[in-house]
Amino acid sequence: MTRSKDDLLLFIAASFPSVWALEVLLVLRSERRLWPRAELVSALRASELVVSRALDGLVAAGLASIENEGALYLPVSEDLDACIDRAEELYRSRPNAVRRAIIATSSAAAFADAFRLRRDRDD
Template sequence: MPAPEALKRFIAASFKSVWSLELLLLLKRSPGLHDRSELIAQLRASELVVQQSLDGLVAAGLALFDVDGRAEFKPASPDLLTRIEEVEELYAKKPDAVRRIIVGGSTSGLDAFSNAFLLRGN
């Protein structure tokens, strides 16, 4: 069964990369505060990937930083928590479908940029 359109839009808007989703799920499964070095080690990702992912999650209202720069899963509303649970369930059942939604959402800007260079007939 395909993901409902509203959930697809949420995934595309909330996660700029699969790393972001993986990071959010890691934070969700491990309540509490996490410093960047811990997240880098657990995800086996670069510092840049983790920082960009954290920044995106905070901007989307899905995570927060404390005064020491540690991150935690903290949805801004109960509706966001429900939506994240739906994403988590879909990702567990159909990870490739979720990855395609994320990759498709993140390439739309690239497509628009590359389309600007297409030659158009008169």
């Protein structure tokens, strides 16, 4: 794997809190229009909760916007859009590598949170 792919995997892991978030983003990008939440739930065969959490993460990352009627892909910059292009290409060609990068980051965060929660309880 080249250095640029390593950097791209780091970007993906930092930008997407879950594989679901990446999947939601790819649906939003597939047709650049306003997607009602119900359509996203149906297209992904996901729960409303999963889609809502994914959308919240995408908005926080500057990748999407939530309107009254739904959500749309709206990156905050052209550079970010170009990174997402590369991330989508990598996900299409090496889905397992991308999933592992996201899951490893999520698992590490959950592990750290467990210690933080325990310490808070002991105080």
